[in-house]
Amino acid sequence: MTTSGIGVKSQGARPRVHLEEEVMGTVVTFDIYDDAGVAPTLLAQHLEMARTSLHDADRVFSTWREASPINRLRRGELGLREMPTDVTDVLASCMVARSLSGGWFDPWSMPGGIDPTGYVKGWATQRALEILLRSGVRSAIVNAAGDIACAGDLGIGTPFRVGIVNPRSPRELACVVTLRGAIATSGVYERGPHLIDPHTRRAGTRVESASVTGPDLGLADALATALCVGGADVLERIEGIEGYEALTIGSDGTQAQTSSFPLAE
Amino acid sequence: MTGRRSSPFKTSRVLLAATSAGFVVVLSVHAVMPGRKAIAGFTTPPSTTPTSTPPSGATRSAIGASEQFGYGTISVKVTVQGTHITAVSVASFQPLESYSQQLTDYAVPYLTSEAMSAQSANIQGVSGASYSSAGFAQSLQSALGQLGL
DSSP states (O other): OOOSSSOOOSSSOOOSEEEEEEETTEEEEEEEEEOTTOOHHHHHHHHHHHHHHHHHHHHHHOTTSTTOHHHHHHTTSSOGGGSOHHHHHHHHHHHHHHHHTTTSSOGGGSTTSOOTHHHHHHHHHHHHHHHHHTTTOOEEEEEETTEEEEESOSBTTBOEEEEEEOTTSTTSEEEEEEESSEEEEEESTTTOSOOEETTTTEEOOSSSEEEEEESOHHHHHHHHHHHHHHTHHHHHHHHTSTTOEEEEEOTTSOEEEOTTOOBOO | OOSSOOOSSEEEEEEEEOOTTOOEEEEEEEESSTTOOOOBTOSSOOOOOOOSSOOTTOEEEEEOOOEEETTEEEEEEEEEETTEEEEEEEEEEEEOHHHHHHHHHHHHHHHHHHTSOGGGSSOSEEEOSOOOTTOHHHHHHHHHHHHTO
């Protein structure tokens, strides 16, 4: 294991720091590949802040917690003005995502009331990465069970590589992408159908798996949800969103992608 | 946010890379105190000085000195309530270079042949739909991170 702050090997590179945190009903991992020589205590402080930010997001946005602010909003017990600023920030971003997706991502059309869940996991994970980066860390990955935000690379000119699971055979990869920024994948496998078509308000998807890459994991997460539900229509819309690319895998294994989707060789 | 209910307890997981057979051991430890975690990769983890003669039933934790063992350097954190051990976790783990090579020699072929297609070598993560924490890909992904793939 290298002990210097630079010179991470591209082959067989291991993260210098690895942390797993159980939160938001899943496990979020932090992998720091190049800490740029940041003092361990400073790094530990920022890891703690990043970790805490995830739990904060869970407390505010979890629809599984009866007394969470989002549930109190859903039940009409509290109004928007009484919500933490994170809620209004997230809902504003959700409106943008709804518009960009042509309405295929729509937290306002979910059964049981407003539900920004499809955006929140990505948003919270992106925020955790940015908190971590404030320590001065150069290269890191935060991975919320498959929704991944990264900064930096394995070394100059060697981007991170991330596999996309084959939805027909979840122990295999369908492909590998070179990752700059974020990737979110949405699908119906493993947990069964759980995505709601906002147009019908019932469970329904047009592809087995939908992945979106781009600079922000929150938007990528929302667009991946939309893409899984909407299929080709959403793929076309993402083609027009600067910085974002997408790939879908159909039930017959057919892949479709935007023109610059970053498939690795 | 979707999926199963969050446990009221913190769970810190530290992956210990494993045997010559290439298995990956996941230590899942329930810690009593929220806000504590295991950080792998620090050679000198911050140590916590136990309070002397605490009141009976107080929750305390301490990180032991880094110890050499067969596969590298490890330090262990223990949390006690009174005299009762409530949690044990790995605070840091620094594998030997030679052991890293051993892992590469044994574990990598195992993982790639048994679990993933050949193209999966040298990836830093796996993207898929909402894995449960016990899900295969999450575990594999963590293992790959530990093994430096």
